[in-house]
Amino acid sequence: MYSQLYNHIKKFVSLSSGEEEILAALLKTVSVNKKAFLLEQGQMCKANYFVVKGCIRLYFIDIKGAEQTTQFAIENWWLSDLTSFLFQKPSEFFIQAAETTEVIAIAHHHYEEMFTQLPKLERYFRLVLQKSHQAAQMRIRYLYSMTAEERYHHFNASFPEFVQRIPQYMLASYLGFTPEFLSKIRAKR
Amino acid sequence: MYSQLYNHIKKFVSLSSGEEEILAALLKTVSVNKKAFLLEQGQMCKANYFVVKGCIRLYFIDIKGAEQTTQFAIENWWLSDLTSFLFQKPSEFFIQAAETTEVIAIAHHHYEEMFTQLPKLERYFRLVLQKSHQAAQMRIRYLYSMTAEERYHHFNASFPEFVQRIPQYMLASYLGFTPEFLSKIRAKR
DNA sequence: TTCTTTTCTTAAACTAGATTAAGTTTTTTG
DNA sequence: CAAAAAACTTAATCTAGTTTAAGAAAAGAA
Numbered sequence: 001m002y003s004q005l006y007n008h009i010k011k012f013v014s015l016s017s018g019e020e021e022i023l024a025a026l027l028k029t030v031s032v033n034k035k036a037f038l039l040e041q042g043q044m045c046k047a048n049y050f051v052v053k054g055c056i057r058l059y060f061i062d063i064k065g066a067e068q069t070t071q072f073a074i075e076n077w078w079l080s081d082l083t084s085f086l087f088q089k090p091s092e093f094f095i096q097a098a099e100t101t102e103v104i105a106i107a108h109h110h111y112e113e114m115f116t117q118l119p120k121l122e123r124y125f126r127l128v129l130q131k132s133h134q135a136a137q138m139r140i141r142y143l144y145s146m147t148a149e150e151r152y153h154h155f156n157a158s159f160p161e162f163v164q165r166i167p168q169y170m171l172a173s174y175l176g177f178t179p180e181f182l183s184k185i186r187a188k189r
Numbered sequence: 190m191y192s193q194l195y196n197h198i199k200k201f202v203s204l205s206s207g208e209e210e211i212l213a214a215l216l217k218t219v220s221v222n223k224k225a226f227l228l229e230q231g232q233m234c235k236a237n238y239f240v241v242k243g244c245i246r247l248y249f250i251d252i253k254g255a256e257q258t259t260q261f262a263i264e265n266w267w268l269s270d271l272t273s274f275l276f277q278k279p280s281e282f283f284i285q286a287a288e289t290t291e292v293i294a295i296a297h298h299h300y301e302e303m304f305t306q307l308p309k310l311e312r313y314f315r316l317v318l319q320k321s322h323q324a325a326q327m328r329i330r331y332l333y334s335m336t337a338e339e340r341y342h343h344f345n346a347s348f349p350e351f352v353q354r355i356p357q358y359m360l361a362s363y364l365g366f367t368p369e370f371l372s373k374i375r376a377k378r
Numbered sequence: 379t380t381c382t383t384t385t386c387t388t389a390a391a392c393t394a395g396a397t398t399a400a401g402t403t404t405t406t407t408g
Numbered sequence: 409c410a411a412a413a414a415a416c417t418t419a420a421t422c423t424a425g426t427t428t429a430a431g432a433a434a435a436g437a438a
Contacts, residue, residue, distance in 0.1 A: 060330060064427095068333045070326065082323040092330065115312065122311040123304065129318035134271040136325035137259065141249060141281065143332065144257045144365065148425065167385065176333065181425055183387050253397095337395065356415065370395055372417050 002027055004052050005104050008076050012124045022117050026110040032056070032097040038105075039095035045084035047105035051077055054101025055165060059173070060093050069174040072098070074162065078128055085111075098166050148177040149185050191216055193241050194293050197265050201316045202309045211306050215299040221245070221286040227294075228284035234273035236294035240266055243290025244354060248362070249282050258363040261287070263351065267317055274300075287355050337366040338374050 002024055009015050015023075029052075032038055038056065039045050049056065051073045058071040058079060070093070073079035084091035085108060106114060115122055142151055152175055156163050163171060169179040191213055198204050204212075218241075221227055227245065228234050238245065240262045247260040247268060259282075262268035273280035274297060295303060304311055331340055341364055345352050352360060358368040 058326075060334065062334045068330075070329045070333060082319060082326060086319065086323070119308070119312075122315050123308075126311050126315040126318060129315060129322055130271060130275065133318055133321050133325065134275070136322065136329075137247075137271060140259045140325075140328070141257075144259060144362075145249065145251045169385070173333075177424095178426060179386070180388085180427080184389095184425090187387075358415070366394095367396060368416070369397080369418085373395090373419095376417075 001029070002104055004076070005050050008050070009121070009124050012127045013120045015120075019118055019120075023114065023121075026106060026114050026117075028105045028107065030103050030105050032101045032103065034097055034100045037094060037096050038103070039081060039084070039091055039093065041092060041094055042090050043084075044088045044108075045081040045091050045093075045095070047107045048078055048080040048085055048111065049073070049095070049103040049105055051075055051079065052102040052104055054103075055098040056095055056101055056103065057098050057166075057170060057174075058093050058095055059170075066178075067169075067173055069170050072162075072166070072170075072174065074165075078132075098170060143176060148175065148181060151175045151177075152182065152185050190218070191293055193265070194239050197239070198310070198313050201313045204309075208307055208309075212303065212310075215295060215303050215306075217294045217296065219292050219294050221290045221292065223286055223289045226283060226285050227292070228270060228273070228280055228282065230281060230283055231279050232273075233277045233297070234270040234280050234282075234284070236296045237267055237269040237274055237300065238262070238284070238292040238294055240264055240268065241291040241293055243292075244287040245284055245290055245292065246287050246355075246359060246363075247282050247284055248359075255367075256358070256362055258359050261351075261355070261359075261363065263354075267321075287359060332365060337364065337370060340364045340366075341371065341374050 002020070005027070006015055006020055006023075028047075030038070030049075032054075038047075038049060041060065053075060055072060055074045056079055057069050057073075058081060059067050059069040062068050071079060079095065081091045081093045081095065083089060084093070088108060115125075142154065146154060152171075155171070155175060168182055172179045172182040175182075191209070194216070195204055195209055195212075217236075219227070219238075221243075227236075227238060230249065242264060244261060244263045245268055246258050246262075247270060248256050248258040251257050260268060268284065270280045270282045270284065272278060273282070277297060304314075331343065335343060341360075344360070344364060357371055361368045361371040364371075
């Protein structure tokens with residue numbers, strides 16, 4: 001059922017089958033069709049999501065009405081609007097499936113309980129968040145040091161299979177430029 | 190000695206005086222003069238730093254030779270180049286004191302030991318990292334939705350005292366534009 | 379297969395912000 | 409204190425990337 005998550009956790013901390021059961025009681029599998037939403041602007045972010053299969057993205061709509069993708073999560077990554085999730089404040093973001101996606105959700109009302117019942121997951125999430133923070137530091141570095149064109153080529157070289165999976169307009173907004181400009185870059189080849 | 194850090198930890202988890210002693214054995218206080226470095230490009234990031242008093246910044250030097258500040262830490266914040274710190278890889282960043290600063294350092298060779306000896310600190314760092322991740326999500330949102338001028342006014346309104354503490358060229362690079370452009374914005378008042 | 383919707387492309391006009399360069403003010407240091 | 413160094417300003421010129429608008433191609437749906 002949740003074996004993919006268990007395996008991910010086991011890369012970082014041990015987990016007995018008794019503990020798996022305790023955890024299972026707090027989890028829920030959710031299937032999201034392509035383009036469907038796990039979170040919409042104005043709602044409280046109900047859960048922290050672990051992607052089992054597929055791809056989800058965090059985005060918002062800017063003043064001009066354009067979608068700005070700020071994060072993607074694929075297999076074995078967690079994604080949530082933490083500000084909204086942790087404090088149950090209305091979100092400024094959407095979380096949408098970029099492909100038909102299956103996620104495991106840990107709901108807000110189970111989140112602290114999870115750590116009380118399974119304190120070793122503090123370590124797991126500490127390590128997961130450490131990795132996210134590392135990624136964020138690199139992300140900002142790239143945004144501040146590369147031109148739009150360099151960011152595209154770099155991303156494309158780093159994640160060629162992923163680039164194939166998502167529409168270009170999502171990638172363009174993630175890399176911080178317009179779809180039109182992405183077309184221009186691609187036309188140069 | 191380390192009471193400011195203990196107090197910060199106690200906001201999140203309990204800490205007995207016995208545990209304080211265990212922790213103290215792994216920590217070190219470092220004083221850094223204004224403009225001095227805790228980390229230079231090419232070195233391994235030796236520690237994770239908790240700012241007791243003052244201000245440190247994480248920056249790199251871009252292809253054009255300009256300093257790009259990607260993060261600041263002031264009182265009661267942690268800062269490190271996580272990629273370099275965790276994996277002891279040569280860093281692409283500098284960590285420099287923006288003011289004469291006092292930090293508490295947890296060295297790389299003590300970091301995992303700290304969690305073994307004091308597992309409850311897993312929770313403390315999980316919560317600290319959660320907050321950092323939240324801040325990173327907001328940061329990206331602002332970078333993607335506001336103009337340079339809006340980012341300046343927003344930051345200025347949010348952290349007026351902090352803006353007074355640092356040179357404008359550091360703030361400009363943190364907000365993602367040039368010092369010349371910042372002057373231009375300020376001249377509009 | 380056709381129709382509809384979504385995604386991608388092209389190109390001309392435009393602009394936010396960078397660059398360059400010189401001068402001014404402030405801070406630091408001997 | 410004077411001199412040097414660091415930080416800030418101003419303004420003209422320039423450019424990377426946006427905007428607008430229209431059409432083409434690809435993907436879904438029926």
